[in-house]
Amino acid sequence: MLETFSFNLPTRIEFGNGQIHNLTEYVRELGGTKVMVITDKGLNQSGIVEKVTVLLEEDGINFVTYDNTKPNPRDQDCMEAYLLAQQEQVDLLIGLGGGSSMDTAKAVGVLLTHGGKIKDWYGLNVLNKPITPLICIPTTAGTGSEITFFSVITDTSTKLKMNILDYRVAPKIALLDPELTVTLPPSITASTGMDALTHAIEAYTCNLSEPITDALALYAIDLIVKNLSQAVTNGQNLEARRNMLVGSLIAGIAFGNSDVGGVHCMAEALGGLYDTPHGVANSMLLPYVFEYNIPSNVEKHAVVAKLLGANTDGKTTEEIAFEGVSQLRELANEVGIPKMKDLENIKVEDFDYLAEGATQNVSAPSNPRVAKKEDYYQLFLKAYEGK
Ligand SMILES: [Fe+2]
Secondary structure, eight states: OOSSOOOOOOSEEEESTTGGGGHHHHHHHTTOSEEEEEOOHHHHHHTHHHHHHHHHHHTTOEEEEEOOOOSSOBHHHHHHHHHHHHHTTOOEEEEEESHHHHHHHHHHHHHHHHOSOGGGGOEESOOOSOOSOEEEEESSSSOOTTTOSEEEEEETTTTEEEEEEOGGGSOSEEEEOGGGGTTSOHHHHHHHHHHHHHHHHHHHHSTTOOHHHHHHHHHHHHHHHHHHHHHHHOTTOHHHHHHHHHHHHHHHHHHHHSOOOHHHHHHHHHHHHHOOOHHHHHHHHHHHHHHHHGGGOHHHHHHHHHHHTOOOTTOOHHHHHHHHHHHHHHHHHHTTOOOGGGSTTOOGGGHHHHHHHHHHSTTGGGSSSOOOHHHHHHHHHHHHHTO
């Protein structure tokens, strides 16, 4: 845990069922006269995009929709969205969807205000002014991107995920409406929920954890563990949906102010190379990295294990911590996350490249136990073999 710390929450949060109906009020408040809704084709086809654009239309706000966002968004996708935004003289962005849409919207905001190419802005605090005002509306309970200061973009030249890390990419408003998440299919509810759980666990256990993020992360773990299965099995359960959205939001605030660790380092390497959905990648790797990290802080891992439902009867702190590994495996199983071996495109011969990618990740120094390339290689192998 850090000796000294700071905590930042530059994004205003508006949360509640039906909250979406206040959208145009927020657009006007932020001075938006030409809005671009950045989203994906699936959401467009599901009718959720129309639920949002009809509000803009009825209130006489000019808008254009970009619905070509892809999972694991690439630099060239961001450039395509940016060129449209520039041509349409957009002055306010709405990121509507999962992390991919919101991260693309952040990147478009960077390009609109800073120009150049997206790779010019990778890194920590490289920006020099605020980005175009951005409202983020998550339709999954997972990424936390509505509240974080990062945009994660796949660089097509290296197939590595790169980060723009800057307080200036934080959305002005995070608008969270649980009703928008009830139609999310079970498999995406499961994978995005496991992403949120990974955020909370890594925020709590990583080297940059501090008292405020610890408090938030523990609350988020508890909420997610108690509600994920219910949200997966009955998507219409609005209470479970609400709790998941609160959990992912709070996990986002926590890891945005501390960091993630080895799970994300490995998952981002996987996602960059194979386009593996981010939450699936995290979920497949989480038990193995959790197990690897236990010696770094047995007590903290035992606290997580208890929240995961570990049996504590007659067990030492260390034994309880290791119980967390099986709890994580069981939860992933229960919500239907595939095994790494079942994903046809993943090949053991790529593990060297993936391990190198994990060591280069910007969050690698935050993992609580030092992990070298060989350690990541072994972790990929263990996860693949399901040991
Ligand atoms: Fe994540």
